[in-house]
Amino acid sequence: MKHIQGLGLALASLTLTGGAMAADLRLDGFPDYDSQLEAILGGFPEHNVDMLMNEHGGHHDKLKTNLATGSGAGDVVLIDRNFVGSFVNQGGFVDLTDEFAPYSDNFAPYAVTQGQGSDGNQYAVPVDLGPGVVYYRRDYMEDMGYDLDEVMTDWDSYLDYGRALKEDGILLIGNANAVATAYWNFNVEPGNGLYFDSEGEPLVTSDRFKRAFELAKTVRDEGMDGNISEWTEEWYAGFREGRFATQMSGAWLLGHLQNWMAPETSGNWGVSNLPDNTYGTWGGSFLAIPRQSEQPEAAWDLIEYMISEDIQLAGFQNIAAFPAHTATYDNPMFNEPIDFLRGQRARVLFADIAENVTPVEPHEGDQIAESLIGTALEQVLNDGMDIDTALANAERQIKRRVR
Amino acid sequence: MTTTEMTDPTTAQENAQRDKSDRQRTFWHKTTPYWFMSPYIIIFGTFGIFPVLFMIYLSFHTWNPVAGLGTMEYVGLENYVLSLTDPTLWQTLWNTFLMALYSGVPQHLVALPLAYLLVQLGKRARHWLTTAYFLPYVTSTIAISMIFFVMFSKESGIINQALMGLANGSLTGWAFGWLNDVMPLGWVQENSLIRYSVSFVVFWKYVGFNIVIYTAGLATISDELYEAAIIDGANSWQRFTRIALPLLRPFIFFAVTLTIIGNMNLFDEPYVLTRGLQQASTNGMTISNYLYRVAWEWLDMGSAAAISWILFMVIGLFTGLYFWFFGRRGLGGE
Numbered sequence: 001m002k003h004i005q006g007l008g009l010a011l012a013s014l015t016l017t018g019g020a021m022a023a024d025l026r027l028d029g030f031p032d033y034d035s036q037l038e039a040i041l042g043g044f045p046e047h048n049v050d051m052l053m054n055e056h057g058g059h060h061d062k063l064k065t066n067l068a069t070g071s072g073a074g075d076v077v078l079i080d081r082n083f084v085g086s087f088v089n090q091g092g093f094v095d096l097t098d099e100f101a102p103y104s105d106n107f108a109p110y111a112v113t114q115g116q117g118s119d120g121n122q123y124a125v126p127v128d129l130g131p132g133v134v135y136y137r138r139d140y141m142e143d144m145g146y147d148l149d150e151v152m153t154d155w156d157s158y159l160d161y162g163r164a165l166k167e168d169g170i171l172l173i174g175n176a177n178a179v180a181t182a183y184w185n186f187n188v189e190p191g192n193g194l195y196f197d198s199e200g201e202p203l204v205t206s207d208r209f210k211r212a213f214e215l216a217k218t219v220r221d222e223g224m225d226g227n228i229s230e231w232t233e234e235w236y237a238g239f240r241e242g243r244f245a246t247q248m249s250g251a252w253l254l255g256h257l258q259n260w261m262a263p264e265t266s267g268n269w270g271v272s273n274l275p276d277n278t279y280g281t282w283g284g285s286f287l288a289i290p291r292q293s294e295q296p297e298a299a300w301d302l303i304e305y306m307i308s309e310d311i312q313l314a315g316f317q318n319i320a321a322f323p324a325h326t327a328t329y330d331n332p333m334f335n336e337p338i339d340f341l342r343g344q345r346a347r348v349l350f351a352d353i354a355e356n357v358t359p360v361e362p363h364e365g366d367q368i369a370e371s372l373i374g375t376a377l378e379q380v381l382n383d384g385m386d387i388d389t390a391l392a393n394a395e396r397q398i399k400r401r402v403r
Numbered sequence: 404m405t406t407t408e409m410t411d412p413t414t415a416q417e418n419a420q421r422d423k424s425d426r427q428r429t430f431w432h433k434t435t436p437y438w439f440m441s442p443y444i445i446i447f448g449t450f451g452i453f454p455v456l457f458m459i460y461l462s463f464h465t466w467n468p469v470a471g472l473g474t475m476e477y478v479g480l481e482n483y484v485l486s487l488t489d490p491t492l493w494q495t496l497w498n499t500f501l502m503a504l505y506s507g508v509p510q511h512l513v514a515l516p517l518a519y520l521l522v523q524l525g526k527r528a529r530h531w532l533t534t535a536y537f538l539p540y541v542t543s544t545i546a547i548s549m550i551f552f553v554m555f556s557k558e559s560g561i562i563n564q565a566l567m568g569l570a571n572g573s574l575t576g577w578a579f580g581w582l583n584d585v586m587p588l589g590w591v592q593e594n595s596l597i598r599y600s601v602s603f604v605v606f607w608k609y610v611g612f613n614i615v616i617y618t619a620g621l622a623t624i625s626d627e628l629y630e631a632a633i634i635d636g637a638n639s640w641q642r643f644t645r646i647a648l649p650l651l652r653p654f655i656f657f658a659v660t661l662t663i664i665g666n667m668n669l670f671d672e673p674y675v676l677t678r679g680l681q682q683a684s685t686n687g688m689t690i691s692n693y694l695y696r697v698a699w700e701w702l703d704m705g706s707a708a709a710i711s712w713i714l715f716m717v718i719g720l721f722t723g724l725y726f727w728f729f730g731r732r733g734l735g736g737e
Contacts, residue, residue: 057679061699068468068704086702090470227557227592229682234556368701375684383594383685393490400485401701403465 023298026050029078030059032319033285039318044305047298056080066290067092073290075299081284082370084114084124085362093123094289094296096303100125103307107324113359115286123288125303127312128321130250130283131353132186135257138270138342140170140245148272155183155215158246158275162224165245172224174235174244177377179225180216182248184209184373186280193361195369195398202365202398204373205391213380213387220381227382236261248274250282251350255320258340266340271349279356285321322350329355365402372397462708469702482709492710495693496717498598498686502673503666505602510610510662511655517610518617519643533618536611544608548675551604555590555676563587589683591676597687601673605666613658620654621647656729660722667718670695690714 025047027037034053041049052074054062060083066073067090079087087093100122104112111126134152141148144164151161162172173179187208188194197203219225226243228234238244239262247253251271258266274280287306289299305311312323313331323329329351337343363369376390437444462482464475486492517536521529539547554561563586569575570582590600624647632642648655670691674680677687680696688696690710698707 064468064699064702067471070471087469090467091474092469092471227589229592229678232556232678233553234558237559371680371696371700374681378594378682379685382592382683397489397491400489401703403703 023047023075023295024050025076025295025298025302026052026074027076027078027302028052028054028059028063028074030054030056030080032321033078036315036319036321040306040311040314043311044302046301046305049302066292070292073292075289075293075295076302077288077290078127079124079286079288081114081130081281081286082367084286085366086364087288088115088117088123088362089364092291094291094293094299095121095123096125096289096300097122099300099304103304106309106327107307108326108354108357110281110357110359111284111286111324111354114284114362115288116362118361118364124286125288125307126284126324127287127306128285128315129324129354130252130281131322131350131357132182132248132274132278132280132282133251133271133349133353134182134246134248134274135253135269135271136246137242137244137265137268139268140165140242141270144168148270152272152275152277154276159215159218159224161245162219163222166222166224170242171226171238171244172219173246173248174226174228174238175230176216176219176225176227176381177374178230178248179219180212180377182274182278182280182282183212183215185282186274186278187211188358188360190358193363193366195366195373196363196402198361200363200365200402202369202395202402204369204376204395204398205388209373209391210387213377213391216377217380217387240264242268248282250284251322251346251353252283252320254338254340254346267342269341270344271341271346273349273353279353279358281353281357284324322354324354326351326355365398368401369394369398372401458708458711461704462712464705466704467702468698468704475705478705482705483713486706486709486713491693492690492713494685495688495690496714498673499667499669499689499691502598502602502605502669502689503663505598506605506609507659507662507666509606510613511659513606514610514613514617514658515648515651515655516643518614518621519647521614521618522621529618533611533615536614538611539608540612542608544671545675547608548604548672551600552591552676552678555600557587557589557592560590562590591678591687592682594683594686597673597677597683601669601676601687604672604676605669608672609662609665613662616654616658617651620651624650660725663721663725664718667714667721690717 022045027033027049029037029051031053034051037049037051053059059078060080063073063077063079063083067087104122107126108129111129112122115122115124115126117123136148136151141151141161144161146161146164151157159172165172185194189208191198192203195203203209220227226238228238239247239257242265254271257263257269287303289296289303293299306315307325309325309327312325313328313333315321316323316328316333328334329347334347334351335345336347338346372394376385376394379385380387380390461475463477463479465478465482466475521532524532557563566579566582566588567586569579570586572579588596590596628646628650629642632646637645668691669689673687673689674692674695677684677692680688680692684692691714694707694710694714697703697710
């Protein structure tokens, strides 16, 4: 009897100290990460990992509820870039600064910054990136006698190309608001955030937003876009039928285009930097450990595994998640030509972008600013509201709402 | 332990025990109904009463849910002041009111005569048709809204396709030719159209529900009244307006009250049709959508709680006014 009790105590203390004991972990995330995990978990025998996958929006809603009530979140959670800003400053996640320190130099600097709170601590660790690019139809450019450099010199040359396309009945882009979004996202002044300066003052009436709105308005007013909502059946059909000549997006759009959106257009596409040779980011995901997790050490083991070089490469192969680990970019795989893009070695371009994007500090009001700016853009493009008025309205509302 | 008591009982102890078991019996006897009701009471308390009380508390605090429960901060009436001076709140309230009107009024104007016709048709046809009209009501709102979203689509949507067909048809072209100038219509993309599109979906979904209420109501009206009216020479229209409508008043009152409350709480249809408030949201966003955005996108639970209380009061006001004007007559009294 005594022996058994002693053994139990020893076991209990072993479990408490963590040590080499296998823990039961759960990772909460969204697809396609389930495919990635299924493929890689065989190489991670230290702990038993379970996963809970919900679609993108549902996953983040659930996470908010879990954080609010302090219970129910997984030991490791996947967070989309859009939500990181509003999450990292709220104290719901374990500070991973010390754990991540040995690795941080190997990760795209801008993404490392995005995972930091305003106190400079690392609360979320980048796991995949979304280098911002523009996909374009090579055949249209050839037919019209334009070359890429000529089109992408700056935003005005891009619009000129759109005007020429219009003569031939081809749209420059599906929806003008992608032009505006790209412009304000990719031209952030050094030291500023996306929507707020370092003092927390909104920047939405600045020249960057005015110019972004003007560009989109030009595209819309001159009939260069189809006013087709992104991620709808009509948008997919537009790609299939070749109605649009360009699309701004994250590098990840390639996977969607070649797998299901427009596989039959293979070989007609190319990818480039944004006009004016801009480096920018569009999307990306992070991993974090909620403070409510009872086994943060074991949870970190899992994150450490998922951000290791091999697994980052595996993620690229399995689900086209662009690695956040920059050492992977030397892998021969990055030099492989991509058939869909007519043999272009596009991954080299993606890697170049990932390493050169300037860090932009997230702000807790980013979500509020994003939806209010979205409404302002809609009012300008669809309802003919004056740009200055719309931006001033947005600024006033942002100031009220961000407390 | 109990063996000593059993082998050596005293009268006092026995009495005490009998008293105790009596009291227990009456206790169980008296409380039995409540035990049977307790599952409901517990569930209602947890999901009905507690959230309401918590919301009152919440509306006087700022709270970012992501930061955890410990971060609530008392701010007095700030949330109410902020919300009541928020132009978006008034805009969304106006949107809600208009969509409630556009979808609500036709619902009853169509349901009343249709129910009257159905009742005339006889039992068999009535049952089948009522079921058919009721079908949208029992179908998932999200599914319906998504299908309408596809139908409303600009280039390939069946609605625009049909309108184009009318505009270019050889027989209909003279009447619909002007449509060519405005095509393609962005039913769910344009702020000028979104309210009508949402209202139509709401109308389509709930008209069957009202038909069922009204057919049930018409069934309570005795045939003798109609027969007497026929003998007096009343035509079909007169029988509808002079007999059916007045006697249906309590039913109309009930159905309209439900419509007011339901329509002011409108959420799903506009949410799906504006693609999660991504397009045409200036005119398409209802106050329920807005409070969702404030709570779950902007993570400002305090303001959202205040907005829902404001919405509660608006609904209370509308229903109150409706009762005030029509209540007594509506319920059948004078």
